[in-house]
Structures are given as structure tokens and as C-alpha cells.
Amino acid sequence: MSEKVVAILGATGVVGRQMSELLEEREYPVKELIPLASSRSAGKTMQFRGEEVAIREATPEAFEGVDVVLGAADDATAKRLLPEAVKRGATCVDNSHAFRLYDDVPLVIPEINAEDVKWHNGIISNPNCATIIGLLPVWPLHQVAGVTRLIVSTYQAASGAGMPGLTELQREMSLVAAGEDVGETAPFAYQLAANLIPQIGGFNEVGYTSEEMKMQNEGRKICHLPNLLVNCTCVRIPVMRSHSESITMEFERPIDPDTAREVLAKAPGIRVVDDPEALRYPMPLEASDQDLIYVGRIRRDLSAPEGVNGLTLFCCGDQIRKGAATNAVQIAELL
Ligand SMILES: NC(=O)c1ccc[n+]([C@@H]2O[C@H](COP(=O)([O-])OP(=O)(O)OC[C@H]3O[C@@H](n4cnc5c(N)ncnc54)[C@H](OP(=O)(O)O)[C@@H]3O)[C@@H](O)[C@H]2O)c1
Incomplete structure (x- = not known):
């Protein structure tokens, strides 16, 4: 070059x-x-x-x-x-x-x-950072089974709101530890330390936030899947760095958790961390300061109706690095 x-x-x-x-x-x-x-x-x-x-x-x-x-x-x-x-x-x-x-x-x-x-x-x-982190594990599974629908809950770090978000959480954490009032909480609408805020971005007329709609609208464009169905809830949590997501996926064709694990283990940009008995699953602290999306808790969707091929997973990724x-x-x- x-x-x-x-x-x-x-x-x-x-x-x-x-x-x-x-x-x-x-x-x-x-x-x-x-x-x-x-x-x-x-x-x-x-x-x-x-x-x-x-x-x-x-x-x-x-x-x-x-x-x-x-x-x-x-x-x-x-x-x-x-x-x-x-x-x-x-x-x-x-x-x-x-x-x-x-x-x-x-x-x-x-x-x-x-x-x-x-x-x-x-x-x-x-x-969008949560879209990158969520789609990376969905994509290789889509290649095998054809994804049709995603139900996603995100747990997004304070630094997703930039330098002001990062310094505000640090400030609030020391005040909360000292038992003092946090006062003004900008850029957050409420105190984030010892709390969570189920709103990122403004609300639309049907009650979803701008951040939640990105997963659908950007996901459709990136994956060239104009009919992909996405229901997303985005939550700001008191973590400094790395977003986490719980994702339930529906597929056109059957795919079991073992196959999903094998497919993800070979996929670029992914590290499978999935050994519940050894207490091994993705967590934001471990996923920080590196570029792989950690994926685990891979399991069948117990609630999927007869004939629906559903899988659930949990993933974490550094939203400042791979997410941006x-x-x-x-x-x-x-x-
Ligand atoms: N944080 C994340 O995790 C993340 C992830 C994905 C995407 N993004 C997106 O990436 C972008 C940057 O986010 P960030 O989190 O890095 O924000 P940030 O920490 O608040 O930084 C904002 C940057 O923009 C500059 N800036 C502000 N007003 C400006 C102006 N009028 N002219 C030129 N520069 C100006 C600031 O410069 P000064 O220091 O001089 O004010 C600063 O360098 C945003 O669009 C955000 O949505 C962020």
C-alpha cells in the first residue's frame, strides 16, 4: 500500500x-x-x-x-x-x-x-457499534441456516456516549462510593452508577429508540436482507467499556447449538467462550482492549414454537475498538 x-x-x-x-x-x-x-x-x-x-x-x-x-x-x-x-x-x-x-x-x-x-x-x-458487535456472530450462522428474525437486548457501556460518558461514570462511581449525591448527570438523563438506563437515543412514535432502530435498519443494509425482522431493546449500564448483547435468532433451516459453536469457532473476528460448567462465558471486562467478539451461552430457544428454528447466545465486544x-x-x- x-x-x-x-x-x-x-x-x-x-x-x-x-x-x-x-x-x-x-x-x-x-x-x-x-x-x-x-x-x-x-x-x-x-x-x-x-x-x-x-x-x-x-x-x-x-x-x-x-x-x-x-x-x-x-x-x-x-x-x-x-x-x-x-x-x-x-x-x-x-x-x-x-x-x-x-x-x-x-x-x-x-x-x-x-x-x-x-x-x-x-x-x-x-x-453503529452495537450493530457491529451483534451482527458478527449472526452472520456466519446466517450462512448456514438463513436468519429471519432477531430479538436483541443490549447492555451498553458508558464510553458509548464518548469521553463525556466515560468521565461522568468515573465521577459518579467515586461519589456513590463516598455516599455523596451525584448532582448533575449529563450526558446521561439519570445517575448511571449503581443504576441502569433503558433509553439510548430519542423515542419514535411506536416507542423504540433511535439506537434500537439502528440494529434493524443498518442490519438490513449490511447483510443485504431487506426483510430481516429485528426487535431490539438498548440499555445503558454502568460498565466503562465493551457492549454486551443477548440475541435470540430465528432461522429458515434447523441449526443446533453444537453446529452453531463449530461454525462460530471458525468464523473471522469471533472467539467462542462457552463452557458454562467451568463458568466460562463472555463478559465485558474480558472482551475489552482487543478486537474479537466473544460469544457464548449458545443454546436452543426453549420458547420457539413448533417448526421455528431458534437459538440464543450472549456476546461481548469492545465497542471503541471493533465497534468503531x-x-x-x-x-x-x-x-
Ligand atoms: N464511543 C463509542 O463507543 C462509539 C462507537 C461507535 C461510534 N461512535 C460514533 O463516533 C463518533 C465519535 O464518538 P466519540 O464517542 O469518540 O465522541 P467524543 O469522545 O465525544 O469525541 C467527539 C470528538 O468530536 C470532536 N468535535 C466536537 N465538535 C466538533 C466540531 N464542531 N468540529 C470538529 N470536531 C468536533 C471533539 O473535539 P473536541 O475535543 O475539541 O471537543 C472530539 O474529538 C460519534 O459520531 C459517535 O456516535 C462512538
Whole structure:
């Protein structure tokens, strides 16, 4: 691969910082790294390959001469600035929700639909983090048995709400331990320490949140399954890092837990951790700071009606790495 000038839009956030670490770790051929953030961060520095690199304010002109942009900013910033980067000849891999459902923007999990990268027009979207973590184990089972329906409950870490979410949980945990009142809880609507919050995103007219609808809408696009049925409940929990999911799947054809375990053991991006007698199952602490999705608790859906082929599993994955930064760098490698 020839060396590239790489900009990270949102370089000071949890995803942006992880991206710069991954560019080093995966030895992506970076000719020059340009960290971009808001005017609040301009002038500060960050480390890249052992050197201090100046953080610049993200403006349209900042993308002159950039080959690849890794997007790790909010939706509005991505919408405002990434088309400017494309105009100046850059290819963008974006983590925000801004472009994910556009017809001319591929939405890619490399282990599932790497081929879709080929038809990009300058922007490729990285899917929602819970969607990446949930679909990785579903996809290989779908190849064998044909998935038709998913019932998902997510248990999502505080850092899914970015740096403000991470620092807020740390702050609340020390106050709760000291028996003190936590006061203001932004970016969360309620205290998260010693609690959980069954809402991520705003509600639609039928009572589902925007985060819950992503699993269906993005899942259909990524898997090329326009009729996939998904019922999802997303819950924020007081864990620092790594999302967990309970997933019940229905299939067109029979598939038993042993076959599912064998299929998943060979699937890219997955580690099967499934030995209940030895108390081995996926947990967020163990799944953190690495790129595999841990899958376990694989069992038959006892409640599936006669004739319905149902399986249930539990999975965990680091949503900052595979759910965001690693997936984006993998896409950049495909380019
Ligand atoms: N956190 C996750 O687990 C996760 C997972 C998947 C996808 N995502 C998505 O990835 C994106 C980044 O999330 P994050 O969690 O890393 O958020 P974050 O920690 O809050 O970081 C946000 C970044 O955006 C920058 N930014 C804010 N306003 C800006 C502006 N007006 N112009 C330029 N840069 C601006 C911030 O710079 P300053 O420091 O200067 O404010 C910071 O670098 C979001 O779209 C999020 O939905 C996050």
C-alpha cells in the first residue's frame, strides 16, 4: 500500500484517540497524520509514533492534500465537513450516523460485506457499534441456516456516549462510593452508577429508540436482507467499556447449538467462550482492549414454537475498538 496522508476528524475523542493508536498498532502506511478537532482543542498536541503532533481546528481547508479521513465526530460535524473533504479528493470512513443509510454510501463490516467498499463515492460509513458487535456472530450462522428474525437486548457501556460518558461514570462511581449525591448527570438523563438506563437515543412514535432502530435498519443494509425482522431493546449500564448483547435468532433451516459453536469457532473476528460448567462465558471486562467478539451461552430457544428454528447466545465486544475504530481502520485497509 502506498503511504497516505491521514486526517482524523474528532481526534481528541474516545474513538479518535483509539484510531490513532490503531494506525500505529496495525502499521497502516501513514505518510502524515493530521489530527482535527474543535477550536477548543486546536493548538494542543497528541502523540503519534513517539512524536508530538499538533491538533488543528477542523475547517474545510484542513482537508487539502488529505488522502484518507477517519471520521470520529458527531453527526452534525460529519455532515458539515466530510463533503468538503471529498470535494478536495479525500476518501472518508465515517463513524457517525450521518450518512449510514444514504443509498450511495456503503455501510461496511469487513467480515460481512467487504465487497460493498467498491461502490463508494468518497464516503464509506462504519455501522453503529452495537450493530457491529451483534451482527458478527449472526452472520456466519446466517450462512448456514438463513436468519429471519432477531430479538436483541443490549447492555451498553458508558464510553458509548464518548469521553463525556466515560468521565461522568468515573465521577459518579467515586461519589456513590463516598455516599455523596451525584448532582448533575449529563450526558446521561439519570445517575448511571449503581443504576441502569433503558433509553439510548430519542423515542419514535411506536416507542423504540433511535439506537434500537439502528440494529434493524443498518442490519438490513449490511447483510443485504431487506426483510430481516429485528426487535431490539438498548440499555445503558454502568460498565466503562465493551457492549454486551443477548440475541435470540430465528432461522429458515434447523441449526443446533453444537453446529452453531463449530461454525462460530471458525468464523473471522469471533472467539467462542462457552463452557458454562467451568463458568466460562463472555463478559465485558474480558472482551475489552482487543478486537474479537466473544460469544457464548449458545443454546436452543426453549420458547420457539413448533417448526421455528431458534437459538440464543450472549456476546461481548469492545465497542471503541471493533465497534468503531478497528472496523474503520479495517475499511481504510481495504481501500
Ligand atoms: N464511543 C463509542 O463507543 C462509539 C462507537 C461507535 C461510534 N461512535 C460514533 O463516533 C463518533 C465519535 O464518538 P466519540 O464517542 O469518540 O465522541 P467524543 O469522545 O465525544 O469525541 C467527539 C470528538 O468530536 C470532536 N468535535 C466536537 N465538535 C466538533 C466540531 N464542531 N468540529 C470538529 N470536531 C468536533 C471533539 O473535539 P473536541 O475535543 O475539541 O471537543 C472530539 O474529538 C460519534 O459520531 C459517535 O456516535 C462512538
